Amino acid sequence: MNGEFLEVLKARNLKECLNNFLSSVLKATGADGGSILVVTEEKVKARQGKVPPEVASIIEGWESKVEEKLKGGALVIHGKEPIPIAEVALPSGSGRLYNLPVFSEDRVIGALSLVGGPGYKLAPEARKALLSLLRGLNAVLPLYFKLEAALKRKEFLEFFFQIGQYLTSTVDLNKLLLDITEIASLVLDAMAAFLLLIKEGTDEMVLEVVYGGGSEALHMVKGRIGEGLVGWVAQSGEPVIVNDVQSDPRFNPKVDARTGILARSIICVPLQVKGKTIGVLEAINKRSNDGFDEDDLKILRTIAAHAAVAIENAKLQLSLKEERDRLLRIQEDMRREFARNLHDSTLQYLSAISMGLEHLSRLLEVKPEAVKAEIDALSKMTRQAIREARLLLFELRPLILESQGLIPALRTYVEQLNSTGNFLAHLEVEGLDKPLRREVERNIFSIIQEAVNNVEKHAKAKNVWIKLGVEGDYLTVSVADDGVGFDVKEVLSKYKEKMSLGLLNMQERARAIGAQLSIRSTTKGLGRGTIVSLRIPVSAAFASGEEKE
DSSP states (O other), X not given: XXXXXXXXXXXXXXXXXHHHHHHHHHHHHOOSEEEEEEESSSEEEEEEEXXXXXXXXXHHHHHHHHHHHHHHOOEEOOTTSOOOOEEEEOGGGOOEEEEEEEEETTEEEEEEEEEEOTTOXXXXXXXXXXXXXXXXXXXXXXXXXXXXXXXHHHHHHHHHHHHHHHHHTOOOHHHHHHHHHHHHHHHHTXXXXXXXXXXXXXXXXXXXXXXXXTOGGGTTOEEETTSHHHHHHHHHOOOEEXXXXXXXXXXXXXXXXXXXXXXXXXXXXXXXXXXEEEEEXXXXXXXXXXXXXXXXXXXXXXXXXXXXXXXXXXXXXXXXXXXHHHHHHHHHHHHHHHHHHHHHTHHHHHHHHHHHHHHHHHHHHHOGGGHHHHHHHHHHHHHHHHHHHHHHHHHHOOHHHHHHOHHHHHHHHHHHHHHHTSSEEEEEEOSOOSOBOHHHHHHHHHHHHHHHHHIIIIIOOSEEEEEEEEETTEEEEEEEEOSOOOOHHHHHHTHHHHTOHHHHHHHHHHHHTTOEEEEEEESSSTTOEEEEEEEEEHHHHBOOSSOOO
């Protein structure tokens, strides 16, 4: 008997366990055939040996009645009570049929049937062996139920691991959103699935994608947080199952009118990243008409968890691509700007010097007395070309800024500006007795450069004042001129159309160091001109201890 029961324990799953058990029972009882049914979350059956068709129909009738009774509620059998065995004589003396309850922990969970041919009768020893095997099965079944549950959890985890891998590997946001709704609809066996994203900084939700329900026209339908069941989920951050939506006060009938799909049952979960709700995933109308349940909720929440991370990842990838493209455009604009500056200044001087040298060679032949004046003019032009070239190179890469810091770099910059003679530059520094962070120095210098370049190109100024100092909790930087000024409001309103590289550069540099950038300008009166101001929190501006990049 022990050897026979060991065969039962070798099974790797419940189906195999029942087959091994039935085989052991047939050996122990000498029955011709048998059938066993176990009903838990799923129905599992096994049949072995000779079971004539007319007997099989009787067994199936018994099993159907047991299944129906189990659906109606638990049947209990107490461990101390004898296990009942029903015995039926088959027609025309063709044999006997026995039926016993299969139980687990005092709860009936199925039925066992045995078939014997003519003259067969369950002997006392066989009966004893049968009951012993049945009690042994009662002891091991909970283990197999746990094994089945563990296997299901493993399959569940593997399935959602694959879903997670697939979703997070997709960087095409539109395709990702469609895939999420398709997965939700198919896994939950729902008529349709919707995905809405919350528009950043507003209470508006946009229906980004729909799967099922046949409605491309639904794309981009808008709603608001707090509106309807979906809006309630977005507002509360809690999931919801409603299998009779018409009776739920949170349900908004206008939603049906907007989507054209009559909702009977709804399951809806928030899409959350780091506790922040970014959208809502919803499925409607379970095809089986049974309504959604807690298992469906667990599944949809798992999909939503993967989906939220994947959406943020795809958005980040898209943002990085846009940022990369923007930086490439800026880099190309800077190349063109540098080439234009080189052409308009240094190259113009070099061209003039080249033509002057040709003129000088002819002048030596026809008018030697004029050569000295021409050489003086060419020397002056050469010095100016050198100054312009040095200024361009300094603006492109001020090595002194890296080696000695901001203030020495600004002093050198002012000297070079004054050497060009375009205007008079003044530098005033107060209260900077501690070293600044390198990143702050680089960005301040670039902003000053850009402001001075704008003065040189547009202001027609006679003076430029560069000031740095500490006012309370802020490091302040300003570049002021006495030029013609401009209409700041008008320039800013056309900024996005013209994509001014100078203004963009200053704004990006200021944002990088947490600074406030402001521009004031006037075109009339004695105070006309422009002031570009920068305010940086002292805590972010000055280096503490060793310099940190």
